[in-house]
Amino acid sequence: MTMTAELQAPTVAAPQTARTPWSTRLARPLLGLLLPLSLALAWEFLVWAGWSNGRLVPPPSKVFTTIAELARSGELARHITTTLIRVGVGFGLGVVAGTVLGGICGYWGLARRLIDPTVQALRAIPSIAWVPLFILWLGIFETSKVALIAVGVFFPVYLGVTGAILSVDRKIVEVGRIFRLSGPAMIRRILLPAVLPAYVVALRVGLGLGWMFVVAAEFMGASEGLGYLLIDGQQLGKPAQIVAAIVIFATIGKATDWLLELSTAPLLRWQDSFARQGGAA
Template sequence: MSLSTDFPSSADLAGKPRPSGVPARWKTFGLGILLPALIALGWELAVRAGWAEGRLLPPPSRILDTLWALAASGELWGHIGITLWRVGTGFVIGSAAGIVLGAASGHSQLVRALIDPSVQALRAIPSLAWVPLFILWLGIFEESKIALIAIGVFFPVYLGVSSAILSIDRKVVEVGRIFRLRGWTLIRRVLVPAILPNVVLALRTGLGLGWMFVVAAEIMGASQGLGYLLVDGQQLGKPDQIVAAIIIFAVIGKITDALVVILTAPLLRWQDNFTGRS
């Protein structure tokens, strides 16, 4: 008899097929965009009716015009592409380091005693405090920007992985040993499934911080990127460009977060969690 990570769900145990998730996903998507759509419509109507000036916070129509002009000139796609590349590269580096060191810290008391106090102290340093140091070390080129993003991603991933390992129920490990699972087999079939949900959450948190840190990174002498659009709009007094860049950050950040959820969903298909009342 052996353990398996493909645990049956309550629907499977009851002998009932799972309902299709497509209608539910579309319903969730529609509800998700309802609030921002209502806010945008309300602000547009308020500006058009003369109830608000709309100079410092432009109405959606002006923001769409700005986005269209940037997209038509091809400038927007260049800014989006370089920012995506920076965040993607920093995310891969930071999450890989966070997973490795977090796993070592969670698994070994000696490693945890050696590195965890220093990591926790460094985690408290504000993102902008790293900027002058990285400029001094790496210049204003891509290396300093990617390093700053990787730093932002590293800390939540490290903390999530190490905490997930330390929170594993001892009884789960004992059950695995009862079934004579040892070494890598125990890790693969018991420990990894136990920590995967928290690891995925840590990756999503790290990705979110990566998007926050990229703004600080692109202040470091960048001539391209969505962060550069923010700075350029502030210097030239273009609030419509600033808000447009913020909206693009929000949309792309949400899309990349959804991609992480989709890509990791097969690893968590054995879960049958409570999803809340509709």
């Protein structure tokens, strides 16, 4: 007696990504405002109740009044524009240098052995240590400020690109070699898609450091910029102006990070990641 067994492969349904309702997409960024707004309201209440005089740490109402006065006088727009230009130019220069050098060191082993130790040593130098040297080399005007911001952006971008290339799965590279892909084709079809997720993260880290370095840059004899507002508030004993500058830094920094994330999202649309499915509930 013979029995015929039929082996049937299990049917796996293709994953379907549910479209997120517009109300949910709107609620997610608003949810991020819950913590800072709660802290601001709590501090406003403490000052209003008389549990703090609010002299050294002014309440949000006084901070927003200071921001409104700066906006009415036209100073706020001038300082924000100056700082944005500095960060934008420095970020662009740092990204170009970090991407090119990181790509060379990640793809070419000899260049990595020659250049990477020096770059790692320079990375350990604090940002403030560059200030007197850049002033001596480039003067006290815009060139030295932009150069300092570019230095801050360069290192995370360089590390991100180099590390991403070195971490590419060897089996994927071997597949490209089996298909006899040329060097440019290997970069375009194998390395670039594998590097992009880490590269986007490196860009966001570099942008954050660019905003940090612009404060040190604007300490170098600046007469305009949000960093100048910090120094002016400290010298004149205006804590509300200092906190207002910090709030503006945080707001613009978050806005630029969001724009960068939004602009790079199409490059990562092919990913079927945990985050794209909504993450944990």
